[in-house]
Amino acid sequence: NAGVTQTPKFQVLKTGQSMTLQCAQDMNHEYMSWYRQDPGMGLRLIHYSVGAGITDQGEVPNGYNVSRSTTEDFPLRLLSAAPSQTSVYFCASSYTGIKGADTQYFGPGTRLTVL
Amino acid sequence: KNEVEQSPQNLTAQEGEFITINCSYSVGISALHWLQQHPGGGIVSLFMLSSGKKKHGRLIATINIQEKHSSLHITASHPRDSAVYICAVRPMEYGNKLVFGAGTILRVKS
Secondary structure (H helix, E strand, O other): OOOEEEEOOEEEEOOOOOEEEEEEEOOOOOEEEEEEEOOOOOOEEEEEEEEOOEEEEOOOOOOEEEOOOOOOEOOEEEOOOOHHHOEEEEEEEEOEEOOEEOOOEEOOOEEEEEO | OOOEEEEOOEEEEEOOOOEEEEEEEOOOEEEEEEEEEOOOOOEEEEEEEOOEEEEEOOEEEEEEOOOOEEEEEEOOOOHHHOEEEEEEEEEHHHOOOOEEOOOEEEEEEO
16 A cells, blocks of 8 residues: 655745645545644644545635545645745545544645745 | 643653653543654654553553543653654544644654
């Protein structure tokens, strides 16, 4: 199993550009999520999905869109990049057990800089 | 005030020392996670707890649900334990969502 994969690893954008961060998992996990990590702050949830066709907003969704057309893929779209979106982005996945999400598996991260 | 507070923020230890990292939270939870983030950036899940204590090698995690507190202990610390340790909780009213602490930066010197 490849686990959770993310591409690209690094990206530099200019203000106003759009792009898609890719995330895929091969563990047949129902639950997938996107986080951003900023210095001195904990990981913050951007969007999440509990299964194909179902997505919902997290703590900091503004400026980002997601879709979940398959169980495996959960891309994150930046609509019009802003310097405030400079961050490290992590995708994660897990099973959804009886009590909710189980052990989280994280991708390697994407370091995004917006100039 | 953050829902999840970790202490200390930074910790430097000598190889072989016993290390404790603390996590306090303010809401009712269904589970608590301890994660490790190495300097390369990758995040690995260490433990998921809903009660009691778990042990894996030199790592021990405990949780006291009544006191809303968890600790991560590292016995016989080693320089390869140097990493950021992150506590995350699953609040009961949030369903599957996790809320993360800011992390504890641990450096173990040889």
